[in-house]
Amino acid sequence: MLKLVAVSTLALSLIAMSAPQSKASAATTHQVQSGDTFWLIGKKHGVSVKSLMSTNKKSTPLLLVGEKLVIPQTITAAEKDLLARLVHAEAKGESYAGKVAVASVVLNRVDSELFPNDIKSVIHQKDQGYYAFSPVQDGAINEPADAKSKEAVQEALAFRGMGNHSLYFYNPKTAKSTWITSREVTVRIGNHVFAK
Incomplete structure (x- = not known):
């Protein structure tokens, strides 16, 4: 029985590792540093400020040091x-x-x-x-x-x-x-x- 549990756990682990990653987990993130602005982050990552704010559900330009922002998909x-x-x-x-x-x-x-x-x-x-x-x-x-x-x-x-x-x-x-x-x-x- 212990052997069956170990094999099942290994099989599930291998399936999880080989499954395609969702877009959310594959998304790039940016941790806000002192002096960061949406403009600077957008320019660095080549993504529009509007898209960056929308993706992170921001209605104001206020950023907090240490905050993690999701960087949306951009052009290739x-x-x-x-x-x-x-x-x-x-x-x-x-x-x-x-x-x-x-x-x-x-x-x-x-x-x-x-x-x-x-x-x-x-x-x-x-x-x-x-x-x-x-x-x-x-x-x-x-x-x-x-x-x-x-x-x-x-x-x-x-x-x-x-x-x-x-x-x-x-x-x-x-x-x-x-x-x-x-x-x-x-x-x-x-x-x-x-x-x-």
Whole structure:
């Protein structure tokens, strides 16, 4: 009888170890340190402040040192890399704010019902034989992203869902489309005009 109990216990242990982990137990957590804010935590983990607060049922920005926060799922490493490479190619020579704004346009498109609902599809979207983003067309997207472009993606992810919801950007000196220049301008940063 003792042998049967031991075998049963071992079998249950092996089943439990091989069973897929639930999302809750596999979730990343962050223990709040002195000086932490939702913004800094969101930027560090590449997750929106709104999502971070919602996941942790927070209605105010108050954080307590030692408190454990659940970090919600965010985009994959491959999506971050693709987005950073697009930012690098599209905003080369632009300010850091311009890089964040370019990344935000892609994220706003993902969140909009007017565009595909994932980063790869938004970046590789074609219309009338042309890609939405010229670096995809000319291959510049294949260049590795620099550190500032990667950091800009993290910041855009933390900022996701806030701001002016720009869906487009263009350089007025090189834009050939009259349609794009007819869009409502939301902000101008460096050589780019952002619009919705």
